[in-house]
Amino acid sequence: VKSFAMKQVGEVGWIEKEVETCGDYDALLKPIAVSPCTSDIHTVYSGAIGERRNLVLGHEAIGEIIEVGKKVEDFKPGDKVIVPAITPDWNSLDIQDKSHQHAGGMLSGFRFANLKNGVFSECFHVNHADLNLAHLHKEISTESALMLTDMVTTGLHGSELAKIGLGDTVAVIGIGPVGLMAVAGAKLRGASRIFGVGSREICVNLAKEYGMTDHINYKNGDIGDQIMAATKEKGVDATIVAGGHSDILKNAVKITKPTGTIANLVYFDDDDEIPLPRLDWGNGMAHKDIRGGLCPGGRIRMEKLSDLVLYNRLDPGKLITHRFYGFNEIETAFKLMKDKPRDLVKPIVML
Ligand code: NDP
Ligand code: ZN
Incomplete structure (x- = not known):
């Protein structure tokens, strides 16, 4: 599937990648809306977390479920979901010892576009679907929900x-x-x-x-x-x-x-x-x-942040200054995030 990736430190571009296999507790999704983050820029252009080759970028997405593993209980194909930037391994024993962001190793909750392929892909994998994904409430706009995944939680x-x-x-x-x-x-x-x-x-x-x-x-x-x-x-x-x-x-x-x-x-x-x-x-x-600290992720966090929007405590949609339509525009949005024009706060791509 077509994906926008870090080819190596300092270089991005389009690649084709294999679709990951969906584990018993996992899900495969297609993106509905995505946004680049300043952190992606640090990762690519400073090599701040080290060299990465052909690693799919992106950790902010609203997605639609394509497939779920046989142990997934609360989600099914067709569901629209909030995908948090931080998706820990909730089975890690370390969860009882450290905050979920670091269970199993420092910054280990930061999986997308760091430890595994990110969300800028026609199909991406999410571990522990029941514990990491949150249903997108029908009264919350896709745009506002997209801001919850990283900007709001952070x-x-x-x-x-x-x-x-x-x-x-x-x-x-x-x-x-x-x-x-x-x-x-x-x-x-x-x-x-x-x-x-x-x-x-x-x-x-x-x-x-x-x-x-x-x-x-x-x-x-x-x-x-x-x-x-x-x-x-x-x-x-x-x-x-x-x-x-x-x-x-x-x-x-x-x-x-x-x-x-x-x-x-x-x-x-x-x-x-x-x-x-x-x-x-x-x-x-x-x-x-x-x-x-690294922002909290996981399902309950996304549900609580969603409630802040639902009950009118917060309107994160105002962050969005640039809207693009279509998968190929991920590259445009990414470049905008690198260049940071003075009228930019947050660009999004609707798919
Ligand atoms: P932006 O680049 O959009 O914003 C940076 C802000 O800092 C701007 O207001 C800018 O001012 C201001 N600034 C720049 N230089 C200085 C300076 N020398 N002194 C004071 N202020 C300055 O970044 P984001 O808001 O997108 O992200 C902020 C940081 O958060 C990034 O490092 C990002 O990687 C990180 N991040 C961390 C996460 C976490 O989990 N901890 C998660 C997500 C992001 P202006 O442009 O107006 O001149
Ligand atoms: Zn981020």
Whole structure:
């Protein structure tokens, strides 16, 4: 079947691949809608997770089931489903020991376009269908549902990792689609003042809609200085990092109060070491909690996020700025994600 793949580090293109066999607990799907992610760009062009040859890209999809294994109970051919970016092996004993994202090895839940072929294919395989797929609710649009698979689960996870409480002041560094969902997550969790750091007008406008109260442009000077001045040198209770390069945690540590939390979502791909600022970190003793995580996946997560949309707590469809139609357009959408024109937030391809 025709698939859009990473041919090697720095090179993408179309390939033909064999259809995987469907295990007893698994499913084979055809995509209905897909979207490229900034992470695919890091994987291909920085080789950040290592060399991959002819690996099918893509980990954001809404799909239709073609075939299910004989032990699959809740899904059948023809069902329309949400396919989370993170699809762990729920049979791994490690699930009892570690978070599902890392059961069986660090980042092992990140299977599509990392450990196995991704979703940019006329037919793709999903392990543990009953535990990883979620039915697409008929009152939720395909577009909104597609955003749940990665952007919403990741951005909202930022607000979970940052342990945001009622009335907290929060900074979200980076307001691309992930950061925008982190802004929305901060608001849902009861943040009061929400700083958003970015420069593109379309993202700034959307960030305001999702709950940003103060905009900071990193192109107008040091973010740390700007946010410290705006908070009368107190800093914020929590910082979510959803953009910037490997030195961005220096800003995050600086602007976060002692005992505050820093939650990183960025997939770092540049330097091998990530610097921290000694003095701003109280020489290491400031009780600034620095965390970072891969987004949660699995069926229950997708169902809960779906409920946020169903009960009008969140409208992730607003992230979509570019729509393409037809399988061949996956390449166009992917290239757009690499080039990041100023009017782009998230492109999708309807199939
Ligand atoms: P985008 O590239 O769309 O957004 C990045 C944001 O960071 C933009 O608002 C940009 O500003 C801002 N930015 C860029 N440089 C700086 C800087 N020096 N200082 C401050 N802000 C800056 O990315 P996405 O939202 O798509 O993804 C964000 C990150 O999340 C990526 O690294 C991605 O790989 C990762 N990711 C992680 C996941 C996880 O599970 N943890 C899952 C999915 C994605 P502007 O463009 O306005 O100038
Ligand atoms: Zn992603």
